[in-house]
Amino acid sequence: MKLLNITFILFFILGLSQLHGQVIIGKPTLGFTQACASESFNEYQVTFSFSPDTALLVSNQFFIELSDPTGDFTNPTTVYSSAEGEITSSPATITFAFPETVSGEAYKVRVKSTAPIASSTPSVAFAAYYKIQDTPFSINNLIPTGIFCAGGSYLLTIDNPGNDDNDSPLQYPSLNFNWYKLVSATTSVIVHTGLTYEVTEAGTYYAETNYGTCTSNSYSNRVVISESASGNDSEITSSRGNPYCASDGETILSAISANSYQWYKDGELIENATNQTYNTNISGFYTVNIDLGGCSTTASIDLDTMTFTSSLNVEDEFSLSNGESVTVNISTDADAPMFQWILNDVIISGETTSSLVVNQAGDYQAVITQTNGCETSNTLTFSVTEPFPDVENIPNVISPNNDGVNDTWVIPKKYVSGSNTVVVIMSSRGEVVLQTNNYLNNWPQETMDLTSINSVYYYIIKPENNQTKKGSITVLK
Known part of the structure; x- marks a missing residue:
């Protein structure tokens, strides 16, 4: 009888010990119906209950495990881990994030504990996707x-x-x-x-x-x-839109997918333009012949690059005598244009209108800027020279010392630029130092490294009438 009582007491004590060392985790409740996670939002909640609270050891951790897209937990993913002893009372709500790899309609989660070891039944199934790309795209x-x-x-x-x-x-x-x-x-x-x-x-x-x-x-x-069967007209698209501002760079004109292509501008064939795309920043009516294999088609676009045209009322190069002047005018179809005049790479202060009174030699630039809509600029250039002096004879002595007198070899006007006369100058050793049919009375243009006090050069002048002139030039040091 005593032995039976002792056995009963031992079993009772063992039962109490086992009861204290077990915990039951209930089926987790989702705080969402589906998970559509993204970079901007990825916080989801799960609530679960467990009993008894006293069964948890101080080292216990709770884990949230995620199944595969079919709800299988053979290789689960841990999406949350609590700290040891962090969760001690029931029910508990946990916030977690989904990994970027989720993509499916039947995921489940379950809750596990470590001390004591226990696991809940899986949650209801739910859809979960991480929208790693969530903006419109093109096809x-x-x-x-x-x-x-x-x-x-x-x-x-x-x-x-x-x-x-x-x-x-x-x-x-x-x-x-x-x-x-x-x-x-x-x-x-x-x-x-x-x-x-x-x-x-x-x-x-x-x-x-x-x-x-x-x-x-x-x-x-x-x-x-x-x-x-016979080919319908298709479309050409411009990557920068149409119209677009040409100052932004080239646009890409694209045709539909096909076997081969040939591009045209304003009805003229564009050499070697045989790809699906064509790059340009020039306005015009573009077409492309498209071979689809069993049939063909064409596509077109009237491209407007929002450019403008400008012109001057003078030649690219002209001369002015001392005391002479000319008014240079700009004609342009630019929208709300601004103007700037430049002489020899220096901005002319105060000159901001479409006209300029020119009374000195130099290299000029007229800059026109369209300020409304497409902001872009055009630059027109012209040069003003002093007229060539019409000396009577061909000189045979020059002194290039930059004193403003006899520094260059100045020959009669009938032999200089515009006369189509060939002028050749050679050293005493027969080396050609100048040969031109557009002589500007400017030899020598640079300082000469003279080897003697008076160096001698030889010239040949061949006018269109073939009455050749020959002689020598002494260069005084």
């Missing part, structure tokens, strides 16, 4: 149309690489895509899943990043695809 190079020959197809692709103008989802290899076809003005159906779609039926198509039941802004432009 078909933003070209709104496409054509395929009867019995053929047209390949729609997502544009890549990503840049400031196009946040391409192809930058993220884990993503997949749904392709849609419009069936009415407000409804569409999924026709394909993948990176590209080969269209075999006419219609309007677009793509969306596959975030399941989560809504997102990761969708493409719409493209109208038609079938053609």
Whole structure:
């Protein structure tokens, strides 16, 4: 009898010990119905209960584990770990974040403890996606149309690489895509899943990043695809829009995907322009002949680069005698133009109108800036020279010492620029130091390294009438 009582007491004590060392964790309750996480939002809550509170040891930790997309916990992902002894009372609510790899409709979570070891049953299933790319993107190079020959197809692709103008989802290899076809003005159906779609039926198509039941802004432009036996007119798109400001750089003109291309501007063939795209910053009417394989088509765009034209009322080069002046006028179709005049690379102070009174020699620039809309500038140039002196004889002595007197070899006007006379000057060793048919009375232009006090050079002057002149030139040191 005593032995039976002792045995009963031992079992009672053992039962109490086991009861104190166990904890029951209830099925976790989700604070959400689906998880559509992104860089801007990724905080979700789970609430769970456990009993008894006294069963937890001070070293206990709670973990939140995430299943695979089908709800399987064979290789779970830990999405939350509490500190030792952090959670001591029930119920408890935990906030956690989803990893960027989640993508599926049937995830589950469960709660586990370490001291004592216990695990809850899995939660209800839920959809979870991390929207790593959540902005609009482009397909078909933003070209709104496409054509395929009867019995053929047209390949729609997502544009890549990503840049400031196009946040391409192809930058993220884990993503997949749904392709849609419009069936009415407000409804569409999924026709394909993948990176590209080969269209075999006419219609309007677009793509969306596959975030399941989560809504997102990761969708493409719409493209109208038609079938053609003889070829319909297609469209050319401009990467910078149309019109656009040419001062921003070149725009990329793009045609639909095809076998081969030939580009034209204003009806004239552009040599070697045989790619799908053509870069330009010049206004004009551009067309492209497109070979689709079994048929062909054309595309066109009237490109406006918002440029303007300007002109001067004088020649590019003219001369003025002492005391003479001329008023140079600018004609321009620039919108709200501003003007600046420059002489020999120095801005002429106070001259900001469309005209300038010119009374001295030099190299001039007229800068016209369009200030309304597209801000861009044009620069026109002209040169003013002093008329050549009409000396009577060909001199045979010069003294290039920069004293302003007899510094260059000045010959009669009938032999200088504009007369088409060939002038040749040779050293005493027979080396040609100057040969021109546009002599400007300016030899020597630079300081000469003379080897003797009086160096001798020889000249030959050949006018158009073939009455050649020959002689010597003594250069005084």
